[in-house]
Amino acid sequence: MDKEATLYVIDLARSMGEEHSGRSISDLEWALQYVWDKITNTVLTGRKTLQIGVVGFGTDHTSNDLQDDDGYRNISVLQPISQILMPQLQALPAMLRPSKTDDRDVLSAIIVAVDMMAKHCGTLKYKKKIVVITNATGRIDDDDVEDTASEFKGKGIELVVLGIDFDDPEFGFKEEDKSPVKMQNEKILKTLVDLSGGVYGTMQEAIDELSRPNIKPVRPTPTFKGQLKLGDPEHYDTALSIDVERYFKTSIKRPPTASAYAVRDAALPEEDMSAVHSLYKYKVKDEESGGGTRDVERDELAKGFEYGRTAVAISESEQNITKLETQAGYDILGFIPVDMVERYMILDNSSMIVAQKGNDKAAIALSSLIHGLYELGSVAVGRLVKKDMSEPIITLLSPFVETDFECLIENILTFAEDVRSYRFPPVDRVLTVSGKELTEHRNLPSEELLDSMSEFVDSMSLVRGDEEEMCIDDTFSPVLHTIEGAIKYRAVHQTDDIPEKSEMFLAYSRQPEELQEQTKGALARLIAAADVKKVPPKTKGRRKYRETEKPLSGLNVDDLFRKQNRTQISPDNAIPEFRQMLEQSSDLNLVKDAVQQLASILQDWILRSFGDANYDRVLEGLGVIREEILGFEEPALYNEVLRDLKKKLTAGELGGNRTDLWYRIRVTKLGLIANDTSPSSDVSRADADTFMSLKG
Template sequence: MADKEATVYIVDVGRSMGRKHQGRKETDFDWAMRYVWDKITTMVATGRKTLLIGVLGLKTDGTKNELAEDESYAHITLFQPISQILMPDLRRLREVIKPSKTDRGDAVSAIVLAIHMIIKQCKQLKYRRRIVLVTDGKGYIDSDPDSLNDIIKKINGDNMELVVLGIDFDDPEYGFKEEEKPPQKTKNEAFLRDLTEKCHGVFGTMAQAVEELDIPRLKTIKPVHSYRGTLTLGDPKEYDTALSIDVERFPRTMIAKPPSASAFVLRSDSGEPTQSTGTVVADGEEDEAIQRNGNTLTNVRSAYSYTVADADAPGGKKDVARDDLAKGYEYGRTVVPISESDENITKLESEAAMEIVGFVPKDKYERYMAMGTSNIVIAQKTNDKAVIALSSLIHALFELDAYAVARVVKKDGSDPLLILLSPSVEKDYECLIENQLPFSEDVRSYRFPPIDKIVTVSGKVVTQHRNLPTKDLSQAMSDFVDKMDISHFDRNDEGEAGEYMALEDVFSPVLHRIEQAKRWRAVRPMEPVPPVPEVLLKYSEQPEELQREAKPALQRLIKAADVKKVPPKVKGRKRNREADKPLSGLNVDDLFRQQPKRAKISSENSIPEFKQTLARAEDIEDIKDAVKQMAAIIENQIKDSFGNSNYDRVLEELGVMRSELTELEEPVLYNDILRGLKMKIMAEELGGERREMWWSIRRNRLSLIDKKMSAVSDVTEEEVKEFNAAK
């Protein structure tokens, strides 16, 4: 179970926070709220009910708190009591946390009020307690020594963490010092620094806190065991000499995936949610209506219907219940059904276990055999006998340079897996690292020809060929690879060579960029997302210094490989183009002028003949005739297709037509043909039900040619979407 946390943010919203300093383009308030919003939205995104947040406003125009009767707590407003914050609360806070018109309010009184809130909420329960004060250090602060000692004693006694972040506070370690600082701010800053140090808290400048927001924060995951049982060598039920150790299995590495998008629909003014094809609005108290930009959204869920062919049913299909269906497994393009009774017979009845089945020398194991994520196996924490036994096994494998091969079943009824257990011995920690091994069906062996020789059909070995690299090319490539080496490119503070891309400094751009965009849009729904932080783009390309050093080697490689720039592909070509003259000086087309001007395209060799016909076309009528013939051939192939046997051929023909007519700048001909083809398919005029053919056309992106593909087309992208969606 994750630790419980209670955090109170004290935000200075005084009039002085509405000004700009140090050449910043935004006010001190907006600059400081970057940090506050980032921290709050990070907690909201977790969805944990044990992460409680409270927000106090310091130097507000009014007063609203539990101790408001005391004048010392004037101009302090409770914006959010300590509780779990959800998106509606976040939107409300965005509207109420704004700069005020006064600078009256005591920061120490706000800290006392935060302590009172935490004690009232957490009592004596186990919580991580934190108070975060964000202020510019201006205005009056009560520095009474007697009350200050009581505050320090209470914070330290209840294990609270005090964090003070100041606008333009001096920080020698970070390297910032504000020039011409007002005397009152200097006094307040020194007082807050002394208070924080006596509370063993954190005192810092806001510049460093805002700068570090771009650095992704690694989320600490509390591991959950996936197996708890025995690790055996031999059968303990049959032999007294068998080895049995009580162990636990925890994940070591897991794939972190970005969050997926959720589906919502817009509720109508009448209160009834609008529906779209294939979705049903989820009703009930468990579905949360979400208010955004004045529109109410609600969750949706998919609804599935199952049909089978039935000539007697209306439309030729009959609805069936899911329970009446049998599972099917794909074998190539064939679906093999299996009933529940047959599946129960073939299913292996397994019991949870982890059994060592053999050992393998370390040098005989190939690292590429490891599959999926890895786990660790440790002894039960409270079982001293198991700890000693597993430690003996780990050290035996370590000293013999050997791995153990085991069979694991995570729980009763699960599929068994083969795993490799390798020892890991560190200074104060030891365990077995588990990697999944492949079965014979998981191994795919591919044979590739050698890159340093060519073996002819007769068995002759050729080492010099136009497709083989020369010695100069191989040496140039080797030199270029050496120049691009980044393993020792970086330099530390002492100037020593080090690794450029350390594992702990490399972050997933997709994962963390999406998280940053979510946090930004949660509080700024109408503002554009800021650019990608430099820390995520740092390793997206080679360092400029490295590129400069490797440029001479690259030039030698280009020369050795005879690299030439490929001319850009011409999107369109004129109909009345001149054919390229062959080197022989003979024009092959002139030799066949005796053939009919409009040759008939055969269905057996349609694509080459279609291209040849377009190449010989002299006017638009010739092109129209060729397109008309191809359309007739395609319709006949669909009509005569047994199932989907001719669909791949039709897709290839449509692709060629689309490409050729785009280059000829005649997209209208293709669009007209496709519109007519869709009408006939939907009307079932091409041999009955052929909707699968239309879905294949859409899936292979063979829809209408729009203006983006051809400048002479009159079809927009919106019209293409409507054409694809229309039935």
Template sequence: MASKEATVYIVDCGSTMGEKSHGRPQSNLDWALEYVWDKITTTVANGRKTALAGVVGLRTDGTENLLDSEEDYAHITVFQELGQVLMPQLRKLRQELVVSQTEDGDAMSALIIAIQMIVSTCKKLQYQRRIVLVTDGRGTMQADDLADITSKLKEDNIDLVVLGVDFDDAEYGFKEEGTDETKAENEAILKQLCDDCGGAYGTLVQAVDELGVPRVKTTKPVPSYRGMLTLGNPEEYDTALAIDVERYPKTMKAAPPSASQFVIRSDMAAGEATQSTQTMDGEEAPNGTNDGLAAVKTARTYQVDDEKAPGGKLDVERDELSKGYEYGRTAVHISESDQIVTLYETSPSFDILGFVDKNQYERYLDMSRSNVVVAQRTNDKASMALSSLIHALYELESYAVARLVMKENKEPRIVLLAPNIEPEFECLYDVELPFAEGVRSYKFPPLDRVVTVSGKVLKVHRNLPNDDLQAAMSDYVDSMDLSTFGQDEEGQPAEYGSMDETYSPMLHRINQVVKHRAVYPDTDPPPPYEILTRYSQPPSELLKAAQPALSRVIKCADVKKVPPKARGRRYGRKEAPKPLSELDVSALLAQDPKRSNKQARIDPKNAIPEFKQLLQTSEELPQLQSACGQLKTIIFDWIKHSVGDSGYGRAVEAIRVMREEMAEMDIAAPYNDVLRELQAKLLGGELGGERKEMWYRVRVNRLGLLLAKECEGGVSEEEGKAFLSAAPAAATSK
């Protein structure tokens, strides 16, 4: 069960908070609110009713609190009573926490108001109580009741956190030059108060800087098994070992928040929806706000074939259905009475089956996250017995293999138990192992030798690295070592990118954007925190230092840059194989005046080969257009004089060849013009009557317009899809 929390934030809204200090582009209040919004939105995201928060404004224009009748409590406003904060309250606070026009207001009085809010709400219940004061320390402050405030904070176990705008903090290394006398005195008072009550005092610079470091959520573990860890059968043998243990998860996957599906409510226009929160059932949200959204609800209906029912389908209830198991393409029915036969009856147990040598276990067999097995709490006998087992495994360098059934009638699992011994903690770590049918064995050719078809083993081969390349690659790997590239707090070499410093970019980036959008719904999300992108690329200093080793690898491996594939017929297409006779047939044909480009005609009986030959000798765009025009005339003639669909196959093949040749030559216009004309004539009935079947074949074979991504001068994907999809509608209208 999550612990109860109660936090009151005291935010200084005085006129001095509207200044922009130390070159910051935002006011001191907006800068301070970065910290406050981060904390409050984290509480809102948790959604726990036991996580309470309240907001008190200090040095506000108005006065609204329990003691507003007294002069000492003027210019203090309770913007949010202590309770659960939801999205409507969050948006309301954003409008209220603005810079005021006054400098009056006592921080000590605001502390008394916050203490009273916590005491009246939490009473004597077990709450983690906290007060966070954010101020620039430039208002008047009465220190007469400092001792009473300290005593009350201690008595009610309230933690005090004071964050000052540009406060001096020697531990963090920040000092403001030219601090006025009033601010210096207030800093001393607040620091003394924190020291007396055991609170935390610091500068806001440090707090805002640390916002970029994700906070790892600590969850209370729930045991997945409580019972006996046995070696042998204790029911039959007195020598069997039985230890009361508990099993907890060691690691858990942290998943980002999931999105919910909503729709605009049917009783509201789309433009009426706002961006405030909405209840799941579509009713009015708290505080009377409504964003016009309703949750998407899923409804399932089950139907069976029935000729007598309307539409041939009969609706049935889920309770009337029976389970069917897929066997090939057939559903095999098993009744509930027979279902019992398939149930593998088990009872909760944790039995050690045997032991394996530590050095013989392969780590790739791990199948699940790790769990920790400890002795039963407050059971000294179990602790002593489990400790003996752990030390025996550790000294013999062995692992235990056990069969685990966590709950009744649950499937059994095989787990590996590994000992762990620390100065003040001993346990067994377990990880799930595969069964025999869960292991897939694949054979790959060896990397250090080449085996020929005849069975001969080659140690030297063009596909095998030589000694120089092996040495060069080894040096390159050593030069990219990250284990000592970083520095610790003392400046000594340490691991770069340790586990404690690496965070899931997806998880924390989504949380960052969601929290920002909750407070600022109309602004763009901020850039990701630097720590989330820090380790996405290797450090530039290390790359520069490893460049000589990389150059040696390139030289030893004889690496050559592959030139990019140029587009166009002159560079994109492969050269034709040279004949054994060494005669250039294309050149001989080109010398024949009857076969010149200006006079060459494509024979319909050999259209496709002659079209390709004609393109080989074409040098300019008009020649390409002439060749495509001749083939177009032949295609149209095939379609027009086709008996039924007898000529459609040749026409489709010719269109395909024209499309491929134009794409290879990086020219789209000739083909696209032909296809547009073909579409108009086919759907207009100009090629021998009804020829829509031919256009259907063009669509089925995906012979649409050439796109821009395929060659230069092509159309966009949207235009290409519209060209094909509009064809049936055009045919219908005709």
């Protein structure tokens, strides 16, 4: 990896604390959005070769190597050039504040930055960049512009000037009523950038670009170096052997995962976080031991593999027998027509196979193979072993030919066990029980519907002439960039709320307005052809989770057989009568009485149960109470029933030791109703989980 050193030269004068151009935040806060994004991106990589420094000018104090000269006052080195870590990052916000003075010279600050860069990098090979951020309202001594520009060219330093409210005709931004001083300063800085071959722009463009996730270039690293063979070159002269290298073509980038940390005692020095280490204990069933289990060491365990619901143990010696003794290499097993390759056969990431760097003979040989496959419309099936004794991978090698580049695209093939076959009835015809085939049926689309759907799909085309909207190269992973953005923001702003997503970020989550207008006519014709009708809203019952449905016959059998004003529940038909009792009234007192009655019946079933004979009835009854109480949004009623039941079970008041029933209650997830299930509950998820332990 090349070493990189970037210096941010930031204007911290008093005027940077003012608000301009209708913004609700100060110029400095606005500009720091760009700075934090770039610095946190660097910190996120964790690379030691990416080094950052920060220089503030217009500061109340002076702290730099050239401070003996009066021309370099009010310039402070806030962060020397080094790998920046979290402690340094979190210290920067307190230092990047507007000062109490407007006395500063941006050109002097740039000279200090060039001096810092030269001393740090010396003669070592670095990619060097100085980024200047200013509103250019202070004085600038332009006597040294040409000499400073030559320093940038001579030392190979890239200069980037981002001005707050700078005019930029190419971007389309112009500040109205600009002061003559700022106008002159912009010209001086533009001259410096042009002479040094740098980049000059307005901060508005840089801020707008922040809402679009950056494509991060990745240095290609070979995942295999060796010979691509067809046949056995050790025994046959006709065999083919080409020196090749394998690189990733596409790879899934996953968002960063969280690790467990514990907060240290505040009295301890340095870091206040400590990594959490896991300690594993293994237990096996042992009827002769106390509690029915016995602790064992990890070395005493054997690997078990699931076969259906049975665990099959395989010892290490048996595993060695089944392990293939392989040697690193890439072999072509054969060739097949490309038409025989189905998309479902391809799994995982894709790679590309290219000739060994600097090997002209290998390049010519691989090119011949690629063009042979391309012209014959064929692909190769390969067997890859990345290193000795590793598992072989069966791959598909497809020719890729462009004007200035060619290679073999590698995809991993599925095993037969990876393919799931499902049978579905045909969608273009209906088969009757007798085997008769119907081509006209209410479940089959008419020609009018097919034509309307085809027109609607065509109207949603994102290609207009030579331009394509929402092209694949501009899309990005919302999950990846949302999590990374939250981490980066929280690293700098430890107490502020995470900001809302930008409009550009949200653009891919909804259909463009122009496209909606474009498809309105086709959509209306499709709705008419499909005879789409709005479904009338269902009649809601008085409870949250229950809906009243009217029988198709119009005759409600329940009304005919329901006992009016039921107040007692019979143990012989407890659960149906409990439901009926709740349906008859919305009086909370009656609901409480019904719950208490059924709870008493459940406890009586447990008391009279011979072994676990009544346990299924008890579990069903608990489930019904829980379901109905959730509908009434009165979780405290169910939680009270469960607490009372646990108390009596643990005390042995319901027929002796019934702890096995509590285990079944836990397995069937009939625990306390926590506030993550019902907002009306006063029980947290942690307390609910603790309660389900017999000791909780």
